[in-house]
Amino acid sequence: AQSVTQPDIHITVSEGASLELRCNYSYGATPYLFWYVQSPGQGLQLLLKYFSGDTLVQGIKGFEAEFKRSQSSFNLRKPSVHWSDAAEYFCAVGAPVNDYKLSFGAGTTVTVRA
Amino acid sequence: EADIYQTPRYLVIGTGKKITLECSQTMGHDKMYWYQQDPGMELHLIHYSYGVNSTEKGDLSSESTVSRIRTEHFPLTLESARPSHTSQYLCASSEFNRDYYGYTFGSGTRLTVV
Numbered sequence: 267a268q269s270v271t272q273p274d275i276h277i278t279v280s281e282g283a284s285l286e287l288r289c290n291y292s293y294g295a296t297p298y299l300f301w302y303v304q305s306p307g308q309g310l311q312l313l314l315k316y317f318s319g320d321t322l323v324q325g326i327k328g329f330e331a332e333f334k335r336s337q338s339s340f341n342l343r344k345p346s347v348h349w350s351d352a353a354e355y356f357c358a359v360g361a362p363v364n365d366y367k368l369s370f371g372a373g374t375t376v377t378v379r380a
Numbered sequence: 381e382a383d384i385y386q387t388p389r390y391l392v393i394g395t396g397k398k399i400t401l402e403c404s405q406t407m408g409h410d411k412m413y414w415y416q417q418d419p420g421m422e423l424h425l426i427h428y429s430y431g432v433n434s435t436e437k438g439d440l441s442s443e444s445t446v447s448r449i450r451t452e453h454f455p456l457t458l459e460s461a462r463p464s465h466t467s468q469y470l471c472a473s474s475e476f477n478r479d480y481y482g483y484t485f486g487s488g489t490r491l492t493v494v
Contacts (some may be wrong), residue, residue, distance in 0.1 A: 275420075280408070298481055307471055310485040311384075316479065366476055367413070368437075368483060372422040 267357045268293040272371035279347050279378050287342040287374050289357030297361040299340040300368070301331055304354045313355075316340060327351070352378040383407075386471050386486035393461055393493055401456040401489045403471030409484075412454040415470040416440060417488075423470060429454055461493040 269292045279285050291297060298317050302310040314325025315355040331342045340357060357371040384405040393399055405412065405433070410431045415423040415438075425438030429448040444458050454473075458465055469487040 300483075302485075307389075307488075309487040310472075312482070315482070339469070360481070366427060366474070366481065367428065368423075369425075369439075370415075370423040373420070375420070 268297055268361050268364055268369050270357050270359050270369055270371035272355075272357055272374050274374045275372070276375045276377065278377040278379060282346050285342075285344045285347045285351070285376065287355050287357075287376070288370060289340045289342065290338050291340065291357075291359045292338065293359060293361055294363075295361070296333075296335065296343050297359040298366070299331075299333060301325065301329070301340075301342045302356045302358060302361070303327075304356065306353075310356065313342070314361040347376075347378055349378045349380070352376055364371075384471060384473055384484050384486040386469075386489050388489060389487060390490050391492070393398060393491070395460075395462055395493055397461050399458050399461055399491070401469055401471075401484060401491070402453045403456070404452050405454075405473040405484070406452065407473060407475070407484065408472035409475050410451065411474045411476075412443075412448070413472045413474070413483075414438070414446060414454070414456050415472065416442065417468045417470060419468075427456065461491075463493045466491060466493050 271290045300315045301313040316333045354373045356373045358368045360366045386404045412429045413431040414427040417423045424440035426442040468490045470488045474483045
């Protein structure tokens with residue numbers, strides 16, 4: 267079965283600084299990988315996804331993520347954080363073996379300080 | 381714009397009451413899901429449906445039940461609410477084909493049982 271680990275529970279970053287959120291997955295083949303963002307009291311918004319092809323994917327709000335098969339990782343990055351990026355971020359994986367049902371990591375809460 | 385709608389957004393209810401959380405989508409998706417999310421925790425799949433009259437239990441055991449009488453509607457019911465049911469419930473729908481694999485999430489229902 268697939269699983270997702272987000273090692274960082276909470277990250278604090280200064281506005282304008284770079285941000286990297288880690289995500290490691292466990293699956294025998296290349297799964298479908300997603301990053302979602304959740305603002306307080308809201309649902310999940312898709313930032314980006316990776317299915318195949320170019321391992322560096324661009325998403326909305328200036329985010330990008332890089333798939334590294336050798337490290338089973340799909341880390342999310344943003345070069346310059348804005349105060350509005352304060353939210354919770356979830357990495358998720360889906361795979362044919364699980365009929366494409368998503369499994370989520372525990373999430374990383376991002377705090378942005380002025 | 382196609383979307384997925386959950387009502388109510390917030391619900392505070394007494395122990396022992398019967399409640400139904402509503403979820404509707406306008407995209408014609410066959411697959412729909414209910415996730416439970418405790419504060420600061422990952423999302424756990426509690427129910428899913430692959431079409432009308434199809435419902436299955438998810439990875440996390442739940443005392444709730446679901447029904448799928450119409451494609452667009454996937455309500456979740458708790459016959460007798462308890463404080464342990466206090467959580468956020470997120471509904472989602474998905475579509476998969478050769479060219480597309482994606483989920484759409486509702487804004488969630490935050491349930492508090494007192």
